[in-house]
Amino acid sequence: MKRPTDREEEQAWIERYALGKMPPEEMRFFENELVNDPDLTHKMNEIKTLHRVMQEAFLQEQALETLRKLQSRSRIKRRSVTMVRYIGFAAAACVAFMAYLSFSMPRFPDSENDFTVVRSTNxxxxxxxxxxxxxxxxxxxxxxxxxxxxxxxxxxxxxxxxxxxxxxxxxxxxxxxxxxxxxxxxxxxxxxxxxxxxxxxxxxxxxxxxxxxxxxxxxxxxxxxx
Known part of the structure; x- marks a missing residue:
């Protein structure tokens, strides 16, 4: 088994190890190279650090997205609650008004309390x-x-x-x-x-x-x- 000599191939080789995508035999070969090559160890540590930072950034973005969704749902829920309360108040007011119309006695203007109901004068x-x-x-x-x-x-x-x-x-x-x-x-x-x-x-x-x-x-x- 040979170590890659091309820079890009070596980079991909190191990333496969960092991501745990190497078969067992190749992994043992890579770890032997790490022991004998401090420069390879340094490169591998840099890639691991980069992957960790990227993973943290990804998790952070996921958390922010989740938070935004929760906030959006909260606003929708508050609007829904407000709407439900408004509809409930309007319905209650409507029922109260219908009850008022149904049971309240009509009120008429006061009639002139004099002796001119008919055309006589007094x-x-x-x-x-x-x-x-x-x-x-x-x-x-x-x-x-x-x-x-x-x-x-x-x-x-x-x-x-x-x-x-x-x-x-x-x-x-x-x-x-x-x-x-x-x-x-x-x-x-x-x-x-x-x-x-x-x-x-x-x-x-x-x-x-x-x-x-x-x-x-x-x-x-x-x-x-x-």
Whole structure:
């Protein structure tokens, strides 16, 4: 067995030993050469050192790459957690709002508490029939507050039988009658009367959008569940 004389071949020969890729017989020959040639020992030590440094650099790069991946996953996880929390909050808010629409009683503007529900000007000149309309209107409001919706229906239907109502109080009575119908379970009449106010541009009794939503939502929820 001969030792390589070419510089590049010798370099490859030394590297094969350093990497443990020599067969046993060649390895014994190489180790005998190491004993007899300090220069070969020096070259072999340099190559081993170079391989160790390269291996450490490779391991370091692997560690950095692993760290980058973990950091990336952590950021994704944090974003996912944040998104989940946001979605959870939004869902909870949505459920809370739907519950509010479902169970909150519609609130209407305060009606003018005077004796001009009908066109008469004052209490002393108000005929008994017109005074009865006035009383029925506010009794209906009281019955809604007390949860006596069937009685409230009768009150507001009686009010609306009058042909002498001011537009403001006629609309007020109709809105209250919608709620009375709804709460007493008469959904069809509630819906029909509610639709009369769709796109109403000249209404005098102004009901807020939120309270309109409450009525619309409660009508449709009861239709689905009934």
């Amino acid at each position: 209490k002393t000149t108000m005929p008994p029939a017109q005074r009865q309309v006035f009383d029925q209107f506010f009794e209906g409001q009281a019955h809604i507050v007390e949860g006596q919706y069937v009685m409230a229906v009768k009150n507001f239907e009686t009010v609306l039988e009058s042909n002498d109502l001011r537009p403001y109080f006629k609309e007020a009575a109709q809105w209250h009658l919608i709620v009375a119908y709804l709460k007493s379970g008469d959904l069809s009449r509630a819906e029909i009367l509610y639709k009369r106010f769709d796109n109403c541009l000249e209404c005098e009794y102004h009901v807020s959008t939120l309270n309109r939503w409450k009525i619309w939502w409660q009508i449709n929820v009861q239709k689905l569940t009934s």
